[in-house]
Amino acid sequence: MMLNRRQFTMGAAALLAGTGLSMPARAEDRVKVKFATDWLPQGAHGGYYQAVADGTYEKMGLDVEIVSGGPKNDTRPLLVSGEVDFLMSGNLLLPFEDIRKGLPLKIVAAHFQKDPQMMMAHKGVYKDFADLANAPKILLGSQGMESYGRWMMKTKGFKEERVAPYNYDMKPFFEDTQLVQQGYAVSEPYEALAANVEIDSWLLADEGWNTYSCMVQTRDEVILTRPDVVQKFLDASTVGWYNYLYGDATPGIEAIVAANPDQSVGRLTWENEALRSLGIVDSGEAEKSGIGAMNAERIKAFYDLCVDAGVLEAGSVDLAAVADYSFVNKGVGLELRKA
Structure with a gap:
């Protein structure tokens, strides 16, 4: 569903200072982007809803529509068909399977350093x-x-x-x-x-279960033909996550409740604290390289773990085709972290 941003406040503007985000583009100039999540709106999607609700995507010149998954709405086929531009992926086994099937998809960011x-x-x-x-x-x-x-x-x-x-x-x-x-x-x-x-x-x-989670995938052709859109979407999503975790999460929480009335402010506030205290989003590589960080060595380590455990066959995945690392590990938003 499409979420319209609320009036952007001076407080939110202060949080965005120094991130490289500009003033909002005119509506007619914003690039339309569709991002599909893997489930119904929930706290684990908070950074994306925050970036819509507090105007972060808009400041990057994007008009982002979040398409919710759910028990009766498998959103994974939407990326392959071109109906959405980006897709949330739960853990590395799903992108591995995409490569095994020969699908032209890549991970471009890992917003959870820890699988929940x-x-x-x-x-x-x-x-x-x-x-x-x-x-x-x-x-x-x-x-x-x-x-x-x-x-x-x-x-x-x-x-x-x-x-x-x-x-x-x-x-x-x-x-x-x-x-x-x-x-x-x-x-x-x-x-x-x-x-x-x-x-x-x-x-x-x-x-020791060392998969990334809450990853963003896109098609190879999007990377090749619209790298600027990929970069803007990922940078704004990263800022959204920092604001959701360390700033005023009210816009994101209220947007999630509006999109999914089964959620509540109390529950989402608890989930937000759990994401912080457990280091789900901001730990490990993200502490140095920024939320969304990922590297080839860790992806290979998880692949090797799965082969050893009998989850995957040796040689079944072309690891070089799994991810594109050029859009992350740039320290975007680090100044927004609060101790």
């Missing part, structure tokens, strides 16, 4: 991540089972016979204190909090 996938248990039941393998039952969704589940079994001592399907209903977890299940760092923990259930949780990223 996690494992969770009732508080105090298990002493550490390794101890989770001793749980009598572990709930994993089908995609989780065939990705990080395989890695956990290969390297962390988890047993397939203890795995049961996760259907994204928290009731079994609430009723069984011995149960261990997958989660998303800005989703299931909030559900537990709302139900007054105390939990322990472990980010898979902190245990």
